Amino acid sequence: MGLVILGGNMMTQITKRNANKFLKDEYDELVKNHFEWNIRVLESGSKPHSIVNGKEVIMMCSNNYLNLSNHPRLVQGAIEAAKKYGAGSGSVRAIAGTLKIHTEVEKRLARFKRTESALIYQTGFAANSGLIPQLVGDGDIVISDELNHGSIIDGVRLTKADRAIFKHRDMGDLERVLKDADKKYRRILVITDGVFSMDGDIAPMDKIVKLANDFGAMTYVDDAHGEGVIGEDGRGIGAHFHIEGKIDVEMGTFSKAFGVVGGLIAGSQDLVNFAYNKSRTWLLSGSHPPAVSGAQLAAIDVLETEPEHVKRLWDNTKYFKKELNSLGFYTGESETPITPVIVGDSGKAKDLSNRLFDEGVFALPIVFPMVARDKARIRTMMNAGLTKNDLDFALNKFEKLGKELSII
Amino acid sequence: MSVKIGFLINPVAGMGGRVGLKGTDGVFEKAVQLGASPVTRQKAEEMLREFSVFSKNHHDILWVTCSGEMGGSVLEILGIKNIQIVYSPSSDITTAHDTKTACKTFLDHHLDLLLFCGGDGTARDIYTIVDKKIPLLGIPAGVKMHSGVFGINTKATAKMLFEFINKRLTVGDVEIMDLDEELYRNGEWKVRLFGVVRGIIEPTYIQVGKACFESVSDEEVKDELAEHIKDELEKHKDWLFLFCSGGTIDAIAKKLHIEHTLLGIDAVYQKQLVGRDLNEEQILSLLKKYPKAKIVLSPIGAQGFILGRGNLQLSPRVIKKIGINNIIVVATPSKLMHTPLLRVDTGDKTLDSLFAKQGYFMVIIGYRLSRVVKLQTNSF
Secondary structure, three states: OOOEOOOOOOOEOOOOOOOOHHHHHHHHHHHHOOOOOOOOOEOOOOOOEEEEOOEEEEEOOOOOOOOHHHOHHHHHHHHHHHHHHOOOOOOEOOOOOOOHHHHHHHHHHHHHHOOOEEEEEOOHHHHHHHHHHHHOOOOOEEEEEOOOOOHHHHHHHOOOOEEEEEOOOOHHHHHHHHHHHHHHOOOEEEEEEOEOOOOOOEOOHHHHHHHHHHHOOEEEEEOOOOOOOOOHHHOOHHHHOOOOOOOOEEEEEOOOOOOOOOEEEEEOHHHHHHHHHHOHHHHHOEOOOHHHHHHHHHHHHHHHHOOHHHHHHHHHHHHHHHHHHHHOOOOOOOOOOEEEEEEEOHHHHHHHHHHHHHOOEEOEEEOOOOOOHHHEEEEEEOOOOOOHHHHHHHHHHHHHHHHHOOOO | OEEEEEEEEOOOOOHHHHOOOOOOOOOHHHHHHOOOOOOHHHHHHHHHHHHHHHOOOOOEEEEEEEOHHHOHHHHHHOOOOOEEEEEOOOOOOOOHHHHHHHHHHHHHHOOOEEEEEEOHHHHHHHHHHHOOOOOEEEEEOOOOOOOOOEOOOHHHHHHHHHHHHOOOOEEEEEEEEEEOHHHHHOOOOOEEEEEEEEEEEOOEEEEOOOOOEEEEOHHHHHHHHHHHHHHHHHHOOOOEEEEOOOHHHHHHHHHOOOOOOOOOOEEEEOOEEEEOOOOHHHHHHHHHHOOOEEEEEOOEOOOOEEEEEEOOOOOHHHHHHHOHHHEEEEOOHHHHHHOOOEEEOOOOHHHHHHHHHHOEEEEEEEOOEEEEEEEEEOOO
16 A cells, blocks of 8 residues: 655655556455355257256246247258358448448338337347437436336436336326326336336236327337237237337347347337437447348248247147146236246245255245345246246156145 | 344333323323233244244343343243343332443444334333433334334344344334323324434345355445436425435435434425425425425335424425425435335325325335336325
């Protein structure tokens, strides 16, 4: 450290700060409180049977709902695009990084979603953080469902707009907030997750759109867990409620059921023109490598021509839920392949998750504060690539460990 | 992890209720004559039994308590061995004096928490000695329990103690409320705010990423609320602002460098104090000078009252003059978890019906962040 010498001709040496010490200190603190992330490494790809930390497990916590990550047409699409266009795109979209294949994806996507236009971002997170701050500012208000998770929150925090929260899926509450906001604000943006990732329940998008229209509010849905899962042919929440084109901003992702990566927004041409001119994440970050676009195109092809994947996802979901319930497990309000298995106590949930992993079933615990203290759970994500044998194997483990831990 | 918990039972509390008395302090003999029997001992035992179910893994707890019916005998019956007796009442019939003297002793023992069993009267007695020096948690056993220090029931209180010891709950401002005795003697039943103490609260969590939450201290949340109110003051430069009572408003005022009367209502104009600890008449006369005014208040006590229990100076006349649209309600998210409904009881049926018609408030819970909270009036 430094010395301060007083008196006479002083030579003072000021205490220098240690630039890097905080890195270790804060990490150690996390470890001490058991808050650090323990990363498990997949040695295989993300498959229904994956090798995780050297162990073969049934994968029940990935977002690869339709198992398209492993679909041969997607893999082939990626390879051919790379062969044709190269490994990278060379630039950001705005300057020299827009390849023809990027625009093809956007055209096909708009057709698939039945909207006027569509735009691709690098990731869903980039879509939300890039677009939301441009839609509202000082003098406007963002109205959110209290359980909105993930990147919506980050996007909203970047705005200068006021924020108001309504009770989860409560349309009476939403109406009250809208009535109040109507008198005070310039623009109103109503934002919600389409499928809520903790409980697997669905936002009443038809009612939300209707209420928003009554007040001239813009609607924005983050349909990350709905793409490829709900709606006819997996077209998403717009299709699920038969209101395609009526939601002002349908935001989604390619990284879940589509099996690739990438964020997307679908809506009017006006929306897209505005979005790509104003979203900082779109303008300032490198565009997708051709292989990604090739796989994205193939994913859309598959969904348009192979309905069996979505069907199998739902068949698996129904079977798994039914069997869990008959074993005595409570699966909450789930209406989608996200199936929480309610355990109650956080410690027990973590325990159950670890034991399940040891027995070859990979599913994560969700504990306080992400959910209420006494509602900790194992969140299982159903997958179209799982066979009935796989499901029975998993059910067997749930039953065994559930009894051992006195959950059932 | 060793924890020092003070433990105090008011053997007299709670006896008045069953026989129709408003509290038991000072009317112990009357209560007994009317057939009342001790209540707190049973509640304390219940709570400690529930607690022992939660804390099977044995925390290293030192129970600092009083002898006999004021605590020691209940701990003994439950087989709790790690006890230190620091006070012994001189008579079998204990009074507020015993509670207060015991508390004076507790102050010398560096307690992590003071767990007590009683009601508002007991809480008040404890507060007069302890103030904010030791966090308090009350096992609900009294006749009146408007104060924010109590668990909802014995089981909930046991859970709170357990979570607190395991550092999952934190400490924040809660209100000590009680019947205004002077008004009661004149036949009026009015609950007012007596003070603010530290109680056990749920921390506020903000989501900072996809699966990441950060807990925010009560202090930080109140900082945000203060920023918000600062903006309001700037937006409405020629309006009078009435800062009402309670810990939250007090914290906000302090951040704005405004001296605030914790238990009373102050008037602020252009960030300067223009009236302190005002009563109804004083408020009305200020409103003549400043016709445009806003009220800034926060739910206080155990039931989420914003008007009617405490803030009594905001009479129906005052509220009607200011207008219910000019009421700003602020609350920390953890306060709203404790009291998810707001309550209003102005005593004026027309005014209450206006509140009932509105049915809800947009409560400010952060900087430019609000949420819908349902409103309930007593008469509707």
